[in-house]
Each structure stands twice: as structure tokens, then as C-alpha cells.
Amino acid sequence: MRTETGQTFRLEDYRPTPYAIPETKLDFSLEPEKTIVRATLTIERRDGTAAGTPLILDGDELKLVSIAIDGKQLADNSYIATPDQLEISDLPEGKRFTLEVVTEINPTTNRQLSGLYRSSGVYCTQCEAEGFRRITYYYDRPDVLSVYTVRVDANEQAAPILLSNGNPVESGSVEGKPDRHFAIWHDPHPKPSYLFALVAGSLGVVKDHFTTKSGQPVDLAIYVEHGKEGRALYAMDALKRSMRWDEEKFGREYDLDVFNIVAVSDFNMGAMENKGLNVFNDKYVLADPETATDVDYAGIEAVIAHEYFHNWTGNRITCRDWFQLCLKEGLTVYRDHEFSADERSRPVKRIAEVKILKAQQFPEDAGPLAHPVRPREYREINNFYTATVYEKGSEVVRMIRTIIGPELFRKGMDLYFERHDGEAATIEDFIKVFADVSGQDFSQFALWYDQAGTPKVEAAFSYDAAKETFSIELAQSLGATPGQTVKKPMHIPIAFGLIGTDGEDMVPTSVEGGDVRGDVIHLHRPSETIVFHGIKERPVPSLLRGFSAPVNLSAPLSDDDRAFLALNDSDPVARWQALTGIFNQALLEGAKRIRGGHAPAVDDKIIELAGNVASDETLDPAFRALCLTLPSESDIAREMGSNVDPDAILASRNHFVDAIAARYAGDFTKLYDALKQDGAFSPDAGAAGKRALRNVLLDYLSRHEKSQKRATSQFANADNMTDRFAALAVLVHRFGDTNEAKDALASFERQFGKDGLVMDKWFSVQASRPGDEALQAVRDLTKHALFSLDNPNRVRSVIGSFSASNPTGFNRKDGAAYEFFADTILSIDPENPQLAARLLTALRSWRSLEDTRREHARAALARISGAGKLSTDLRDIVDRTLA
Structure with missing residues (x-):
């Protein structure tokens, strides 16, 4: 070490x-x-x-x-x-x-x-x-x-x-x-x-073949543990689809006679793109309906594609030094996002990307571990395989495409491959190809690679009925981050629309001020005002459509405006953002009232919005599931920003769920029954969306009925892991002390006790059960015969789930969970420093907690810091977290 x-x-x-x-x-x-x-x-x-x-x-x-x-x-x-x-x-x-x-x-x-x-x-x-x-x-x-x-x-x-x-x-x-x-x-x-x-x-093996567009045959093989060959068939199908897609969308053919994938159970990462021999965590290869959820299938499809796409963006063209890591990772994440969007529902996929970005990268940008997409310095490179490099790096590539358009973006990528094949390149090399094909100046845009933090964009609106003009004033700011106190204005592309009372986008006769190209406002200066002429009624502005830039947007929209956008915006991502904004505000106010000793109040109009979304048969079921899934406790804590009390947040969220369920119990019951699918299981997006919506409704109905009966029935009768595990989660998280929950856990363990990947779910669902009782459950799980600190997947399923996905259990007010966490991190570090360091990032937002919890978290971090010799990985994270 x-x-x-x-x-x-x-x-x-x-x-x-x-x-x-x-x-x-x-x-x-x-x-x-x-x-x-x-x-x-x-x-x-x-x-x-x-x-x-x-x-x-x-x-x-x-x-x-x-x-x-x-x-x-x-x-x-x-x-x-x-x-x-x-x-x-x-x-x-x-x-x-x-x-x-x-x-x-x-x-x-x-x-x-x-x-x-x-x-x-x-x-x-x-x-x-x-x-x-x-x-x-x-x-x-x-x-x-x-x-x-x-x-x-x-x-x-x-x-x-x-x-x-x-x-x-x-x-x-x-x-x-x-x-x-x-x-x-x-x-x-x-x-x-x-x-x-x-x-x-x-090892066992599944073999297939692929013929490139130029007629070259390629032998394909996926190696797995003996007896698991059948569970690699979906991964093989995803591989072949990825190879064809890369030919069609980016003109990239495979360049060897063979392509091999090996799945192993002990692996620190998700997968590795080694030339011609990809090595995968078996979590991202093995799937069948009995053992894998829809989330697992989607993850396999995305990671198989990601590693294959690295053959050109990472292998044929690699990075000159590790500071350029985003050159291969951010670009390849963008490519796998586009692949999944084409294979599934583009709006649903985009919303999922935004949720991950806000849940993982925004907190990173707001805390002591903030760093630019291209860091200027590091002590341990293993600690920079981060959401900033991957997810924000992908968003930067997406913005380039937004700025110059899809045709020039493709020309730029073609030039990048032509110019730098066989080289170790830099971010400057990458940006230059787009400047060359478009004739645009990207010098300001390059700040996205070099400045840390999430920009804040504040909007103000005014309508002049007499002049028939609508004005948007935009102001950008970027706060200090570790090592960077002075920031420059960024080039921020903001996709927009002006929506009339008929729900249609209004088309101005002319635009004055700023840099507006089509339906995108390009914000360059600290503040700019854009005036739209020929606007015959006050519109409701829709900003940041498609989440066109990774920024925090503050806009003076009323609840009625947001509700209008949630029901009428032509952009599904903007609709979801509007609805989520309404829910977030209500949940924040509820948490503050609970912390002040008052009962939260729920506006009937907000409840009706949830009901309208659930009943709208014109919407994709997967989209409805996303909209009905309230912001998580971590989402609310992020919006709160400071003085965070996880118990109050959970209570507010539960109160809101109860209110929606009580109002629409009858409608939800009918929809739940109607969504039951007969016939053979299919992992396709349509079937997965129906299961997602049905399982969201299961949670609402189980809380309303105050009964484990519905979840117990679904668990017993499920013919696939998606439905079985969703029912198990409801039983454990909502009715954890009941015999039904205990029986379901015992049944699950009996059936899948010899399957490591499935048992990771069993461990995880218990470690993420909300409440103070979770700590003892986690202690018990670490003593289970199937738990081992030597297996990263198992450690992540218990310690990772507890610290990252259980805000109330992990952030106990007495600090006992922090003490346990520190002990565990110190036990892992001598054997697996990368795993220990990554787990510790769960405490990156410790300063946002209320006083008592914040002091306990600081003490735990200080104890790790003072515990003698640490690995370079862990020392780097603990020092930066405490700085």
C-alpha cells in the first residue's frame, strides 16, 4: 500500500x-x-x-x-x-x-x-x-x-x-x-x-460474431463463471448493438479480429476498457429476469456500450496525462448516453442523467472536494474518477453539440478521429477541432474545463403589453471553490421557449440584445437582457430546456406558472423540472415547519398535479414514474443547503406521500391493477416503464393502506426480480419490524443465497432502511457469513448503501453511525485504499448538517485523519474534506 x-x-x-x-x-x-x-x-x-x-x-x-x-x-x-x-x-x-x-x-x-x-x-x-x-x-x-x-x-x-x-x-x-x-x-x-x-x-464462455460495415469479421466472446453463461446473453446483444451504433453515428469500426469481455466478482470499478479485452465487474454483465432488475438491464446496456466506445475515445486516442482524464471519460459518457437515448426513451434517459448529475455532481461541486472537469493538480489520481470528470465532463461535450449543432458536431468528431488517431491528446486538441469546423471562438467556453463549481443563473422577466415585448434578464455567477476564488463569466447555452396560453411556443418577430440563435440563448457576460418583439400576450418562459447547461437556475415563476409548465411544456425535461421544482419547494417548507414544531401543510393544487400526471395516458409510463417519484431526502437536503435535519426531511416527504396517496388511492389502485403485465418478461423500455410506474404506485398504496398485504402478495407472485425486489423494498423500508418483512427476507436469502449479485440487493435493502435502527442492522450484516471486506461489491452493498442512501440512519443525531463508519473505513484502507477513499466521499457535505450532527461528523473525520499511516488515496480525501 x-x-x-x-x-x-x-x-x-x-x-x-x-x-x-x-x-x-x-x-x-x-x-x-x-x-x-x-x-x-x-x-x-x-x-x-x-x-x-x-x-x-x-x-x-x-x-x-x-x-x-x-x-x-x-x-x-x-x-x-x-x-x-x-x-x-x-x-x-x-x-x-x-x-x-x-x-x-x-x-x-x-x-x-x-x-x-x-x-x-x-x-x-x-x-x-x-x-x-x-x-x-x-x-x-x-x-x-x-x-x-x-x-x-x-x-x-x-x-x-x-x-x-x-x-x-x-x-x-x-x-x-x-x-x-x-x-x-x-x-x-x-x-x-x-x-x-x-x-x-x-471460465465459461458465450460466443458470437459481428461483421463490420466494411465486411471484416470479428469473433466476440464473453467469459463468465461456469453455469452463468445464459445470463451473459443480454450483454452480448448489447455489445453487438453498440458496435453497429458506433458505426452509424460516429463512423467508427472495430479494429481487431477478436473482442473479449471477462466478468469477475472482485473488481474495484464498474468495468475497464482494456484494448480488445474488457474486464467487467460481473454486476454489469450478468442478467436474466429472475436475478436482474430493469435498472440492472439498463446499466448493463450502458456500461457495455461505454467500454466498447472507449475503443476509439480512450484507446485509439488516449489522454496525454491524467489531468486530461475527462477527454476520454466525459466524451465516452456522452457517447453512451446518446446510445441509451436512441435505444430507449430519450426524454426519460435525459431526466435520469439530470437526476444523477444533481444527486452526485452538484454536491461535489458545492463541497470541499470540488475540482474542475480538468483538474490542475492532484495528490492521488484514483480520487479523480469522479462525477465531475465523468458526468459534468459529458455535459460539457453536450453543450458543444448544442452550440454548433449536430452536423458540425459530427464533422468535428470526424476531424478529431482523423487528426489524433494513435496519439495521446489534450483538451485543447479536442476543443480545437470544433473551433476549426465551425469557425467559432471557443476560448470562453473552455472555462468549463478549468473552473470548478456549478454556475448560478438568475432570471428576471418583464412584459410590456403596449409594446408587445417580453424581456428576459439573465445574470450568472460562480462562487469560490477550493483553490479558485476569482471566477470568469462562462459561455452558458440556455435552451428556451415562450409559451402562450394555448400551450404552444410563441414565435417573436424579432430579438434584440444578447446572443440568441434559434431556441438557444448564449449567455456570455455577467448579465444580459434579451428583448423579444411581437409577443402579443404575457408568455410563461421555459428556460433550460433539455437541461442544456449544468447550472442552478433561479427564475421568478409562480406556482401557477410552474404548474402550467408541468402540464403544457413541449419539452419533457422542462416539464419534469417544473414539477420537481414545485415538489421541492413544498417539501422544503414542510421540513422547516416540522423542525419548528409545526405540522406541514400541503397545497391541494400540488396534490392535483401528481394526480394529473398519473392519469395522463398520453405520457410514457416511465416518464410518469419519474414525475411521481418525489425528490429524495438527499435532493431536498441539497436544496436546503445548510442546517440540514434528515429526520425532518424524511417526515416531510412521508407526509407528502401520504397526502397524495390518500387523495388518489382509488385511481392508483385501478392503475396499479391495469399495469400488471402478462406473458414473457421483456427488458425493453416500454415494459420496463410500466413496471416502474406500477412499483411507484405500490409504495404509495402501501403507505395509504398501512398494510403490508399488497407488497407481500406482489413479492410472492412476482415472476421477475424487478417486481420482487420492489415489493421487498416496500416491506423492509415501510414495515421492517413485521413478520411479513422478516419472512420475505428469509425467503429471498434461501432462494438466492448462493448468488453474490442478487445477495448484494438483499444486503443493500436492509442497509438503506430509514431510521436509527439501521445502524444495528448494518452491524449485524457485517457479521453475516456472506459478508466480506475483500469483495468491493459486498462492501458497497452494505457500507455504501448505508452511508450514501440512508440519510436518517447514517446521520443519526448521536453520531454513532459516523463512529462505526470511521472504524470501517480504517479497516478497509490497508487492503483496498481505492474503496476506502471512495466510501469516505459520503461525508463530503458534512458542513451542511445542523450543528449537532455536523460536530459528530467532523469528529469522525478527525479521527480518521489522526489514525496513523493512511494510504495516499484516503489521506487525500480526508484532508480535502476537512479543509
């Missing part, structure tokens, strides 16, 4: 390496506790590098066996080798030489799950961001591109499958060792070390 060093890496300090490594040959002799790695590297001194410049390569907990240059073993005094670095000063005079390094590693004891590790009998690698240095000494950075040839040998019985990057070249028995076999793989495309992969073990 790398412990705290205090070293800070800065973008301004970037320099190319003095040497290149154009060719890398790796030879692995796999053994559980003593794997030998022979790395044969072709080293070239770059132009401008003085002869005699030392070669300094990265390592991490490595054991050096031998070292040679051009076939000659080096004398001990000609190099300095530590577990974390290899420095060679006695180098040949020529510009090119061969370095051969042999290291010994222990995959079995590698519980960090970084580098080469062994889990459940399977050898697996995870090299992004800096895991390759745990395998051999190397320039472990993304700007060193090399052509890899990999030989792997292992015991054939223990590891009949031997995989690496690229195309298979040769395989057979190891001469003189009849129990061992080998495979050789070659990847002709230069790549950085973080994209290296190796998998070896006994």
Missing part, C-alpha cells in the same frame, strides 16, 4: 518522458503466490534527451529478480532498485537498446485489486490508473504508447483460458512441462500501460 507522501502533481509541470518504449514484450509464468514476469522493453532516447540521462521507471511493491541491457546482466552499482522505482544511469551510448527486467509478484495476496491479482481462482488485472507498475517497472503513464506482445503460461487444469490484449497468435503446451500450456497475444495498436490486461482461469 502506498502511504501518504504529500507529493502534489501539477498540470503545469508536465514534461514528456526522456525515453520512449515503442515495443513491449511481456512473458508471464503464472503461479498463485509466485508469478514471474519477464518484461523485454525496446527503449529509445527521444530527440532532445542528452546521452547519459538516467532511465527512471515506476514500480509499486515490486521484487526485482534480474535486470539486463542488450542481453548483459547489469552490475549492482549501475542501477538503483527499490520496490517503488528503478533508476538506471549506466546506459548504452546509442539511442536504442533493449532492457530486460524480471520481477516476482504474489497475485494471491494482492487485495488492493490493482495490478495482477487472483480472485476465486482467476488471475485478473486492473491497471488504470497506476496498476501496471505493480506488475513490472515501467513508464506507467498514459503518454507512453507501445506495441505489446504478451506470452502467458499457466497450469492448464487451473487456467485453461489464457487471455490478453489484441489478437491471438499462438498457443500450445509448454515444452518439458506437460501440465502447463501457453498463449501468445499481439496487439498491433500502440497503447499506454493502463490499457494492458491479462485474464487466466477456468
